[in-house]
Amino acid sequence: MKAALLWATVGAALLTSPVLPGVGQAQAQAQAQAQAQAQPRAQAPAKTTADGIAEYRKMLEDGNPADLFEAKGEGLWKQKCGPRNASLENCNLGKGPGVVKGAFVELPRWFEDTQRVQDLESRLVTCMETLQGFNATEIAKTEFGRGEQVNVTALATYIAAESRGLRFNLPQAHPAERKSYEIGKRVFFFRGGPMDFSCAACHSEAGKRIRLQDLPELTKNPGDGVGFAAWPAYRVSNGQMWGMQLRLNDCFRQQRFPFPGFGSDVTIALGSYMGVNAKGAQSIAPAIKR
């Protein structure tokens, strides 16, 4: 309950400002935190850690802070803004202009107008360009947690939430969609970097973990609300809302890879691979995570 109050306060700040103040700092802090997490915790007994997380989840059952981002995203969807002073209500997320419900569990998919397979976030940026007059390339280059990227995350949270409880069913009828899946599979198994890691190094076997963190097996359907079916998610450890693009970006960081472009074909192909593998899994996004 105390926590819910705290989030409500934080959320009020989020909702009132179109561009989050100090998010860049939060990002830097989050990175520092992420590094700190890799540091010794010799005396922390497993039971306490696990219990702590369970307790926290319970405490937040009636108030996932993601709700606040969802509400912000809904506002942004309907609000007129950008150089053309237009809303996104006519955005086609794959099921026709303005159709939001069910769109999330069918992405990434092929789009005729852009001649590309796109995921939720890259598609939202396309609509922000075509409908509102923003510059898609500029948004793609913007750091996570800054400028319009903050709004993309909130919008993605809203769109995902509108498909809560629905089951993943990505279309594979178009040759480009099948190809995206096949490329994604190859990216998933691609070993590289100074530590020889691939996605598969951590996510191709059931029941494995890094430290105490459980790792979803992503080469097949990992189950309802696991892996692809859980993001966007609110991360308790750094107090940030993360979309799938940032989730993948940070995976690559920890894989010791160079930097994947926002909405690049690598990230979208991985989305196709995980999304198709998750066929039938129920979406719980936006979820709450460690």
Place this chain on the structure above:
Amino acid sequence: MNIKPAFGNTVVGVGVAAILAACATGPSPAELDREAIAVIRAAFRDQNIAKIDRIQQDLGQAACSSGTPPSEALAEQVMAQAKATVKWPTSGQYFGDWREGERIAQSGRGMTWTDSSTATSANGGSCYNCHQLSKAEVSFGTIGPSLYNYGKNRGVADILAPTAQGIVEYTWMKLYNGKSYNACSNMPRFGHAGLLDEKQMAHLMALLLDPKSPVNQ
């Protein structure tokens, strides 16, 4: 930090013959392999210390980049190459201090684009991310096997005894370049890839093998 590609562009060249053979139903697996490489090359950019040369695969990385393991012959080749890279400690000192080893094993730092240096001093061994080691640390990963009692289980009572030499050299080689024994091992090649220096590896050797180390209690 730069892992040199051992066999140049073998990975990229595979597709050419396949394109000619591809039928109308869609791209062939080999063509998709080639396209995936192109997609990967187009997607990544340098970010601080994490440069795009990191996606230039060497023979072993390319051989272990699909759901199916490499052929026995290719795996043999990868392991032989790996073995040839191993450098024994120039000082002749295989062992440092297990306390330092524990510190290195705990640290998961290093080599990401948010790290400022590729120097070995900036890196940890990330051992606990994947392995159980000392009994006291309960926050350990399970991607690798438990290494609790590593030395004890192998009968190491005196790390300097001639009888221990075999396991000492094996362990050094495993740390330096674990692909010497398992072509597609998930373990980083700490020596070969320049992740840890000789001294750091010697500290880890002590952590694993010293009878006084918490790993062997």
